[in-house]
Amino acid sequence: xxxxxxxxxxxxxxxxxxxxxxxxxxxxxxxxxxxxxxxxxxxxxxxxxxxxxxxxxxxxxxxxxxxxxxxxxxxxxxxxxxxxxxxxxxxxxxxxxxxxxxxxxxxxxxxxxxxxxxxxxxxxxxxxxxxxxxxxxxxxxxxxxxxxxxxxxxxxxxxxxxxxxxxxxxxxxxxxxxxxxxxxxxxxxxxxxxxxxxxxxxxxxxxxxxxxxxxxxxxxxxxxxxxxxxxxxxxxxxxxxxxxxxxxxxxxxxxxxxxxxxxxxxxxxxxxxxxxxxxxxxxxxxxxxxxxxxxxxxxxxxxxxxxxxxxxxx
Amino acid sequence: xxxxxxxxxxxxxxxxxxxxxxxxxxxxxxxxxxxxxxxxxxxxxxxxxxxxxxxxxxxxxxxxxxxxxxxxxxxxxxxxxxxxxxxxxxxxxxxxxxxxxxxxxxxxxxxxxxxxxxxxxxxxxxxxxxxxxxxxxxxxxxxxxxxxxxxxxxxxxxxxxxxxxxxxxxxxxxxxxxxxxxxxxxxxxxxxxxxxxxxxxxxxxxxxxxxxxxxxxxxxxxxxxxxxxxxxxxxxxxxxxxxxxxxxxxxxxxxxxxxxxxxxxxxxxxxxxxxxxxxxxxxxxxxxxxxxxxxxxxxxxxxxxxxxxxxxxx
DNA sequence: TATTTGAATAATTGAAATTTATGGAGACTC
DNA sequence: GAGTCTCCATAAATTTCAATTATTCAAATA
Numbered sequence: 056x057x058x059x060x061x062x063x064x065x066x067x068x069x070x071x072x073x074x075x076x077x078x079x080x081x082x083x084x085x086x087x088x089x090x091x092x093x094x095x096x097x098x099x100x101x102x103x104x105x106x107x108x109x110x111x112x113x114x115x116x117x118x119x120x121x122x123x124x125x126x127x128x129x130x131x132x133x134x135x136x137x138x139x140x141x142x143x144x145x146x147x148x149x150x151x152x153x154x155x156x157x158x159x160x161x162x163x164x165x166x167x168x169x170x171x172x173x174x175x176x177x178x179x180x181x182x183x184x185x186x187x188x189x190x191x192x193x194x195x196x197x198x199x200x201x202x203x204x205x206x207x208x209x210x211x212x213x214x215x216x217x218x219x220x221x222x223x224x225x226x227x228x229x230x231x232x233x234x235x236x237x238x239x240x241x242x243x244x245x246x247x248x249x250x251x252x253x254x255x256x257x258x259x260x261x262x263x264x265x266x267x268x269x270x271x272x273x274x275x276x277x278x279x280x281x282x283x284x285x286x287x288x289x290x291x292x293x294x295x296x297x298x299x300x301x302x303x304x305x306x307x308x309x310x311x312x313x314x315x316x317x318x319x320x321x322x323x324x325x326x327x328x329x330x331x332x333x334x335x336x337x338x339x340x341x342x343x344x345x346x347x348x349x350x351x352x353x354x355x356x357x358x359x360x361x362x363x364x365x366x367x368x369x
Numbered sequence: 370x371x372x373x374x375x376x377x378x379x380x381x382x383x384x385x386x387x388x389x390x391x392x393x394x395x396x397x398x399x400x401x402x403x404x405x406x407x408x409x410x411x412x413x414x415x416x417x418x419x420x421x422x423x424x425x426x427x428x429x430x431x432x433x434x435x436x437x438x439x440x441x442x443x444x445x446x447x448x449x450x451x452x453x454x455x456x457x458x459x460x461x462x463x464x465x466x467x468x469x470x471x472x473x474x475x476x477x478x479x480x481x482x483x484x485x486x487x488x489x490x491x492x493x494x495x496x497x498x499x500x501x502x503x504x505x506x507x508x509x510x511x512x513x514x515x516x517x518x519x520x521x522x523x524x525x526x527x528x529x530x531x532x533x534x535x536x537x538x539x540x541x542x543x544x545x546x547x548x549x550x551x552x553x554x555x556x557x558x559x560x561x562x563x564x565x566x567x568x569x570x571x572x573x574x575x576x577x578x579x580x581x582x583x584x585x586x587x588x589x590x591x592x593x594x595x596x597x598x599x600x601x602x603x604x605x606x607x608x609x610x611x612x613x614x615x616x617x618x619x620x621x622x623x624x625x626x627x628x629x630x631x632x633x634x635x636x637x638x639x640x641x642x643x644x645x646x647x648x649x650x651x652x653x654x655x656x657x658x659x660x661x662x663x664x665x666x667x668x669x670x671x672x673x674x675x676x677x678x679x680x681x682x683x
Numbered sequence: 684t685a686t687t688t689g690a691a692t693a694a695t696t697g698a699a700a701t702t703t704a705t706g707g708a709g710a711c712t713c
Numbered sequence: 714g715a716g717t718c719t720c721c722a723t724a725a726a727t728t729t730c731a732a733t734t735a736t737t738c739a740a741a742t743a
Contacts, residue, residue, distance in 0.1 A: 059381065060453055063373050064700095079720060091701050093721060098700095103456050106657040109513055110721065113710070116513060118657045119466065120459050127452035131445055138441035139374055142417050145434050152433060199423055199430060343420040343432045378731095393689055405732050407690060412731095424690065427741070655709095 060102040066128040068095050073125050076114040149179040153347040156195050156204040160263050162186035164309040173355045180347045189262040196339050202348040204337040208262030219340045222333040223360045227308045228267055232321045233300040239321040253284040255293050255302035266332045267305045274328050305330055374416040380442040382409050387439050390428040463493040467661040470509050470518040474577055476500035478623040487669045494661045503576040510653050516662040518651040522576030533654045536647040537674045541622045546635045547614040553635040567598040569607050569616035580646045581619045588642050619644055
């Protein structure tokens, strides 16, 4: 690694003298004294073993070597200015990228709206959404691959301590039936009615599935007795199955807004049963937090907070 | 003029850390201690109001802002390296331009050979030849527009003191006749014979003409009595005139080598008359002297020095 | 839990740049 | 052409800034 034969300050001085045609004027421009300018140029000339200025006449004229150096000098200083501007833009959220991780459900039904709001406020920050399992999202936040994660389930225990977990909204998981299902007429179902249903569920690895199972179990139901018609790995597929009369399911309300409005799916109420989960923001407190990430957490998230259906907020 | 928010040293450190993935290793690479590296990066981060490195884990990882800055950093440092290389090339005469001024005669008949020799030795230095009057050449040297001048006459008095004038060769101005001229048979002419001749001369503004006039006058001749058939402003035109038998002339021997060899022109000898002038190199001692200029003066010029006809040297 | 490794911090030292003060050289004025 | 003015160079003193040593702190490894 070679020593650098000049400093940016020296280049700045060089440029100023070239522009002003005088050591003194350059000194005034840079708010330093004239000897400071002289000495820096002398050092520069000594280092590079060239003569840069011809101090003969009234004006300080560039020599050939000086002109050559000035060319590079301007390019270098321009790059420096650009770098500063880019950093400033980043600081003022006029650039940069925010990388968000989310699970399937939130990633599909919730994040687009959140990201839309963010982009509306900060159009110059590009946003990247990575949809992964809750576990993987957690790890990505932990090792800094993504800025923040939005999850709807439980983190593995080790990550739970490492990361900052902020619940920001409640997501209701509604029991949905085919609109012509016999039970869809009843105002309110009983827990026992659930044993009569054929369920179409997410696969058992899914976080949402685990959350639902746990909540049902906690409310006194024997989930072993529940009949599972089929397990699918996509909410859309389950929705289609329910709409085709293939069975019932617990689905996040955020994912069935459209179908409820269209009446193609029936949302049933079950007495004494609330299947709700917390949507959580996870961040890594021991890592650098980008400005974009901060702003997302402070300004965007609250707009979706504490709602049965975050959707209505829009 | 804004203050620069970083130094080249800081950028160099940044680059080293990014490459090594560690403050300590970067410090070793740069032959400084680890705190020095830490402090510089801290200053940089403070100045730019960003976090550059994520010091969480085992490795020092770049943040988004850090990656952004690193991009500029590499470009800037590359430009610096290039600048150094260009300057080095200039110092070692692997680049640059040498600008030479010469009067008509030297410029036409002598300089091409000198420049050829120079270019042979330093093929990477380009040479520019500007043919002007002696006076203008002198002024150009004085104000630094050209690196050096080669002249064959007298400089205006004020310039004479300002510039360094180095005689380096003698240029003989020979009396030339048509090869069938009646006097071309005589082994040696007398001064009085000159009055019998019709002269074809350069115009009276020309330095070479002035030099000839002065030398003839100094040797006791009455130049008013000399018959001037015509005045032309080009040596080539005069040569043609002489070869056509229109008259005689005093011409620099360097300009008639070919014609003498071909026998199309006759060089006469005049008893007790030597028409010789000093060819001089002029430089400006109060101005910057380029390496190329130095070398030309020291290495090229001597090869043409102290010769009746510099041509023979080649 | 102990050990190791890497980075931050504090205090000291040392180097380099800036400033004030001054001298000298060329350019403009009368 | 003498005087003045402007501009740059130089010298000495000061201040600022960066590097080093020594130490602490935190995290990762064993």
